[in-house]
Amino acid sequence: GAGVSQSPSNKxxxxxxxxxxxxxxxxxxxxxxxxxxxxxxxxEFLIYFQGNSAPDKSGLPSDRFSAERTGESVSTLTxxxxxxxxxxxxxxxxxxxxxxxxxxxxxxxxxTVT
Amino acid sequence: xxxxxxxxxxxxIQEGEDVSMNCTSSxxxxxxxxxxxxxxxxxxxxxxxxxxxxxxxxxxLTAQFGITRKDSFLNISASIPSDVGIYFCAGRVAGNNRKLxxxxxxxxxxxx
Numbered sequence: 001g002a003g004v005s006q007s008p009s010n011k012x013x014x015x016x017x018x019x020x021x022x023x024x025x026x027x028x029x030x031x032x033x034x035x036x037x038x039x040x041x042x043x044e045f046l047i048y049f050q051g052n053s054a055p056d057k058s059g060l061p062s063d064r065f066s067a068e069r070t071g072e073s074v075s076t077l078t079x080x081x082x083x084x085x086x087x088x089x090x091x092x093x094x095x096x097x098x099x100x101x102x103x104x105x106x107x108x109x110x111x112t113v114t
Numbered sequence: 115x116x117x118x119x120x121x122x123x124x125x126x127i128q129e130g131e132d133v134s135m136n137c138t139s140s141x142x143x144x145x146x147x148x149x150x151x152x153x154x155x156x157x158x159x160x161x162x163x164x165x166x167x168x169x170x171x172x173x174x175l176t177a178q179f180g181i182t183r184k185d186s187f188l189n190i191s192a193s194i195p196s197d198v199g200i201y202f203c204a205g206r207v208a209g210n211n212r213k214l215x216x217x218x219x220x221x222x223x224x225x226x
Contacts, residue, residue, distance in 0.1 A: 004156070042202065042218040043157070056213060091156050102147065103214065105156030 002026060004106035006092050012112045013082055021077040021109045025094030032075050033103060034067055035091040043091065049075060082113045120203050120217030127193055128225050135220040136187040137203035145206040146179050146186040147214070152199045160201075161188070183208070195226050 005024045013019050025032050034046040045059040049069045060066070064083075069075040079086055089110050093103040120137045127133060137146070145164055149157035161172050163179035163186060170177055174191045186205070190197055203217040 043204075043216045045213055045216075048213060058213075093156070102159055102162055104159065105149075107154070107156050 004092055004094055004104055006090075006106040006109050008109060009107065010110045010112075012114060015084060015113055016081055018078065018080045019082055019111065021079075021090050021111070023075045023077070023092030023094075023106060025073065025075070025092070026104055027073075029094035029096055029104075030072060031095045031097060032069060033093045033095075034075070034077050035093065036061075037089045037091055037108070039088070046077070046090075079111075082111075084113045087111055087113045118203060118205060118215055118217040120220055122220055123218070124221040124223070126223045126225065129193060129195060131193050133190040133193055133197070133222060134187060135201060135203075136185060137205070137217045138185040139205060139207075139215070140184070142183045142208045143186075143205040144183070144208040146177070147204045148175075148177050148186070148188045149202045149204065150199050151202065151219070157202055190222075193222075193224050195224050198222055198224050 004026055007022045011019055030051055032049040035043040036046055037043050047054055047060055047067050048056040051072050052069045064080045067077045089108040091105055091108045093105045095103045118137050118139055147162050148160045150160050151157040160175055161170050161177040166179055166183045167181045168179040176189045179186055200219040200221050202219045204214040
């Protein structure tokens with residue numbers, strides 16, 4: 001398909017384990033965004049990539065969270081030593097350019113930390 | 115930090131009724147976007163607005179970029195059951211970085 005894809009769709013992990021969430025943006029989109037959405041809440045910005053660089057990491061909630069992007073394509077969001085408060089849906093979005101106004105979202109990864 | 119006030123927080127209406135929701139900002143925006151999120155899905159872009167006063171329609175949906183550049187509204191006419199979902203506004207502060215500021219959403223329920 002031509003849309004943003006994310007994997008896994010669901011992830012259940014034990015407290016203290018590390019998890020990796022993957023995002024495949026729309027081909028040709030140079031900008032990529034990660035958001036967190038807690039149950040019944042709005043979108044919380046985490047990090048933004050332009051190409052493979054992350055000029056804005058201001059939303060990462062702690063140093064347990066990190067993200068990288070390679071080949072101006074796939075991005076991985078890593079959460080180390082997961083905590084129960086990390087449970088949420090993690091959404092990825094991409095846009096044609098960093099200053100392009102329209103972001104297109106993937107279906108999200110639902111993370112549950114037990 | 116920047117915040118958007120989106121209202122109402124939730125709505126429960128009868129099929130066929132019109133719906134109106136809005137977002138306001140304390141800052142001047144140069145872009146307003148309206149998204150809809152279905153359960154278990156990511157948000158889907160409905161309408162994008164780029165100019166103050168702009169009025170744009172997408173089927174039964176109409177959105178306007180307020181002339182003060184600090185607000186926007188979304189109207190849905192003749193609602194149908196598939197309009198159920200959460201509607202989010204998002205905007206970009208004029209002269210600021212590329213980060214979108216998001217409202218907290220309006221949850222819409224339609225009684226058939």
